[in-house]
Amino acid sequence: MKSLIVEDDLTSRLLLQEYLNVYGVTHLAGNGQEAVEAMRLALEADDPYHLICLDIMMPEMDGQDTLKEIRRMEAKKGVARADRARIVMITALSDKTNVVEALQHQCDSFLIKPCSKEKLLQELRKLKLNRPLGFWEAV
Numbered sequence: 624m625k626s627l628i629v630e631d632d633l634t635s636r637l638l639l640q641e642y643l644n645v646y647g648v649t650h651l652a653g654n655g656q657e658a659v660e661a662m663r664l665a666l667e668a669d670d671p672y673h674l675i676c677l678d679i680m681m682p683e684m685d686g687q688d689t690l691k692e693i694r695r696m697e698a699k700k701g702v703a704r705a706d707r708a709r710i711v712m713i714t715a716l717s718d719k720t721n722v723v724e725a726l727q728h729q730c731d732s733f734l735i736k737p738c739s740k741e742k743l744l745q746e747l748r749k750l751k752l753n754r755p756l757g758f759w760e761a762v
Contacts (some may be wrong), residue, residue: 624752625665626650626674629658629689630713631681634737639676639713642740646752647673655684659692662708668702672708674752676743677716677730679721686712687721690728709750713738 624647630636631653643649651671652658653661658677658720673706675693679686697707709731712725722733 624648624673624718625670626676627652627658627661627665627672627708629653629655629681629686630676630678632678635678635713637737639738639743642743643674643676646747654681655686655689657683657697658685658689662693662696666696666702671702671706674747674750675708675710676713677710679712679716679725686714687728688725690730694729709752711743711746711750713743734756 624645628636628639628643628649629652630639636651636653640651640660646716650661652661652753655726677686677689677709690712693708693710704748708729711734712730714721715721715736717735720758725733731750734746
């Protein structure tokens with residue numbers, strides 16, 4: 624599985640990376656602009672992300688705008704809905720407005736910080752992304 628963690632807090636970024644390393648390659652971005660660039664490169668290389676963990680409150684470009692841009696890029700590239708990256712919003716913002724906005728812009732899941740390893744892995748199971756290292760290379 625190829626993952627992208629988009630988080631401006633270094634500690635949170637490294638913790639999520641530790642949780643996900645067992646599943647495959649994990650890339651890091653410190654803000655939304657870096658995430659959009661990483662996604663652009665992945666789509667151009669036909670090597671898309673399977674999972675994107677996305678914070679909302681970030682400098683440069685927030686998570687809501689990043690989510691919209693990633694979905695726009697996938698649509699422009701002609702990526703089928705079933706083949707899109709699974710996007711999990713992981714944020715301290717639990718208000719109804721942010722949750723609804725993220726869901727309207729087609730995030731796949733929404734987790735509130737602090738996010739435990741168990742909670743994240745439960746979401747991966749729901750999204751059918753909890754495959755061991757080596758599985759994705761065989762697909």
